[in-house]
Amino acid sequence: MSFTPPESGSPQHQAQAWWLRLHSGEATRADADAFREWATRNAAHAQAWREVMRVWSSIDPLLIEEAARQALPPRRARGLPGWRGGSRALPSSPGRRAFLGGAVAAAVAAVVVQPPLGLWPSVEELAADYRTATGEQRQLALAPSVDVRMNTQTLINRVGRDGFELVAGEAEVALAGTGAFFVDAGGGRLQANAARINVRYTGPQVCVTCLEGRVTVSVAGQQRTLEEGRQMFYDRTGLQEPVRADLASVGAWRSGVLSFDRVPLADVIAEINRYRPGKVFLRNDELGRTPVRMQIALRSIDNAPLMIRERYGARMRSLPGGFVVLS
Template identity: 40%
Template sequence: MRSTDHIADSRTALHKEAQHWLLRLTSGTATASDARAFEHWCGQSGTHLEAFAETRRLWENLGPAAASLRAREQARAVSGTVTALPRMQPRMSRRAFLGAAIAASAALAVVHPPLQLWPSLSDMVADYRTATGEQREIDLGQGIVIQMNTQTAINLRKSQGRLVGVDLLGGEIQVKATAAASAPITVSAGGGQIEVGVQGKCNIRCYGSDVQVTGLDGATTLQYQGHSAVLTTAQQADYGKGRIGQIVPADIESTMAWRRRVLIFDGQSLSQVVEEINRYRPGKVIIANDSLAARKVQARFSLNQLADVAALIHDAYGAKVTSLPGGIVILS
């Protein structure tokens, strides 16, 4: 009995460690040192790899179950039997999660899903969203057409049945106000407002609190925390952290490459390249070598090549490639 109890205790401890690693690697603050430590942890035994795989599968199963629960709650709300949940729920802290059973963590799994294995809570209730690797075009009527890139979610703002604005919750869109538009369209993103004039077109990227806007045609006006700027064709500006950055010339070919299902990199570090690639493929590529992460990249990738991107990086830079459960690939 003691031997059986010891084995059970060891498995429980191992699964807690696997939960810790899954949350750490998807926190957005993981470092190269974390990646090296995780690679070492996985290499200790096949049992470690199995524990991580089981944890990942449990997360994956929690996602659809929580989404189904959310759909049932919304249906009851429409019938008047319950009060609808707000669009956003407060995030449970990861420390609290680690101290509790994983079955009690469905709320966190929905609000902040690891590795984008399923849509987040805000994505699930968005008017329109795209999955990893998906792109789509939305004709909103009133002369407004939106192209949505991968992992993007938007809500529509309407007044008396008419579209008055768009909320970009996260991701990347191209907004076009055609000649049929009766008025400019305003996009809210990252705490700012982007106004696209009639017969205007722009590209908007919003990841976290950082927003990048590229003027593609006509005039685009930015309003952010008391600051303003006007972009014309082939001009670009970022905003966030309380300020609007300098207006600079835009590389239209690179900005618009995603519309052709191509990614173009011209002198970016490999860490920046991998960060962008991770938006288009399931799982996550992690660089565990600081010098490798700093290497400058001149490359053009078709989105159809991304399944083989680790092999391409290995061939170009001699990186060691370690493939782990959950679509995680470590480059060192």
């Protein structure tokens, strides 16, 4: 039986699925015949295939290595100490075939969990009740007394009438006080009545900031109340002690500006990648530890790599698809 790409997806999504299948080492003669029929069916399919070939053929072995690391199962990847900046041995030749063969099991057709380099939305993203794309912000009125502002790369699922799950990303939740409401994130639950809170879940930990009022945080059998101006981190194992929040920094994304004060460059680039299409890769660990002071307007986020090159002496290589290598 030949491989069939997801017909419900866009031509670009289908072309990406075909690329992975044909380079997986498992393609059959029937696959080749089916691909030929798909590619010649209409002009949109042909154009999508040309674009996919252009992007993938431009990705050099450095980016292939990064993509292979991202194709690891999420639990393993998050568990590797310093995995973002580490290296992983890969066959030197053929680079693209080695990457695609390893990634196809987790990144092909309708079972895409961690799409390589984020080139298309995952199944989790497509299935979310509400989502924002890279660089997008969105306002939701989930109830007459519940307003939610979603930041970039955020996924939300409704949970009944009185709550929602923050699957990933960042959101500000404003509750007018007409009834209890909850937010689930990262194995914990936040409950409040009249409050304004910022919740960020972009890594192993969840960060909760109480901007107004108070919110109760519960996880792993522990519970604490967070007062206005306080911030708390937690993961599935428990809560950390509350600390005083830098409210200006927490709310910077709502004003359209990213502000960094003595933040390591590696962390700055990770934040830039949340807002900028494509991806910026840093290939210099020493440079990544450089403390950075800078402000970047979200409307000109594409210029961020240039700013880093000019201010911190990084070498820069630009590739199609928004990919940039700094070293």
